[in-house]
Amino acid sequence: MLLRATGLRKDYTRGGWLSRKRTRVEVLRDVNLEIRSCSTVALIGASGSGKSTLARCLACLEKLDSGEIWFANENLAGFNPRELAPYRSQIQLIFQEPSASLNPRFTAVDLVSEPLVIAGVGTKSERRDRALDQMELVGLPANLGNRLPSELSGGQRRRLAIARALTLEPRLLILDEALTGLDLSTRAQISNLLLNLQEVFSLTYLLISHDFGLVTHLADEVVVLYGGRIVEGGAPELVGKAKQPWDSRAQTLNASRMTVGCQ
Numbered sequence: 001m002l003l004r005a006t007g008l009r010k011d012y013t014r015g016g017w018l019s020r021k022r023t024r025v026e027v028l029r030d031v032n033l034e035i036r037s038c039s040t041v042a043l044i045g046a047s048g049s050g051k052s053t054l055a056r057c058l059a060c061l062e063k064l065d066s067g068e069i070w071f072a073n074e075n076l077a078g079f080n081p082r083e084l085a086p087y088r089s090q091i092q093l094i095f096q097e098p099s100a101s102l103n104p105r106f107t108a109v110d111l112v113s114e115p116l117v118i119a120g121v122g123t124k125s126e127r128r129d130r131a132l133d134q135m136e137l138v139g140l141p142a143n144l145g146n147r148l149p150s151e152l153s154g155g156q157r158r159r160l161a162i163a164r165a166l167t168l169e170p171r172l173l174i175l176d177e178a179l180t181g182l183d184l185s186t187r188a189q190i191s192n193l194l195l196n197l198q199e200v201f202s203l204t205y206l207l208i209s210h211d212f213g214l215v216t217h218l219a220d221e222v223v224v225l226y227g228g229r230i231v232e233g234g235a236p237e238l239v240g241k242a243k244q245p246w247d248s249r250a251q252t253l254n255a256s257r258m259t260v261g262c263q
Contacts, residue, residue: 003069005031010062026228030067037171040206041222045224045226049228050227055176059088072087090172092174093174102164108148135163173206205218221233222239
């Protein structure tokens with residue numbers, strides 16, 4: 001088992017510091033999730049169900065209120081920032097619109113090599129060569145290396161984000177709505193790219209979406225998150241067949257498939 005999350009709970013406080021009324025909002029409630037190595041798990045849920053919060057917590061970008069995240073036999077939820085440092089490179093999070101997380105002043109090659117700079121890996125020349133190799137790996141030709149993110153298409157920015165995420169050789173990629181907003185042709189290309197990368201590098205994926213049909217064809221297992229809780233999980237051909245409480249409020253969750261891991 002690559003990742004095992006148990007009893008995850010995360011609350012937010014609504015209302016500013018000067019507000020007289022501050023309320024506690026439950027976002028995640030006793031979430032349990034297992035992801036096997038080399039598997040693809042699809043996490044499906046409507047907007048506001050807690051998907052992105054769960055993604056950030058699993059990537060250790062947000063601190064849990066309670067619960068455990070076991071990764072490579074270590075409980076990351078109990079680590080301080082210094083102890084977490086060696087593990088951050090092994091769990092990478094890719095957002096829906098990469099331009100929101102990519103420095104608009106950096107060229108493509110600088111963006112891909114930036115994780116190496118932060119990690120202190122290699123010389124400047126070595127980092128550039130490695131970044132160009134990563135770009136080629138995801139289907140971005142070297143002549144795009146000096147382009148800014150704004151000069152790339154939506155599909156190219158997704159590929160750039162994947163190349164950047166792979167630079168430090170992670171074991172788990174969390175893709176938060178990474179296929180959303182793409183036309184059918186580009187979506188198919190990115191899907192095939194993810195499958196090829198998984199086969200070559202033995203990657204593990206957590207694919208997050210609000211749309212059953214968008215990611216479940218890639219998944220080995222599907223889990224449904226509703227109201228901060230996992231309400232269903234299983235093989236894609238089984239999940240969603242029975243009427244669930246979330247059906248009436250999540251119209252995009254009408255398809256019939258979902259998943260949670262790979263053998």
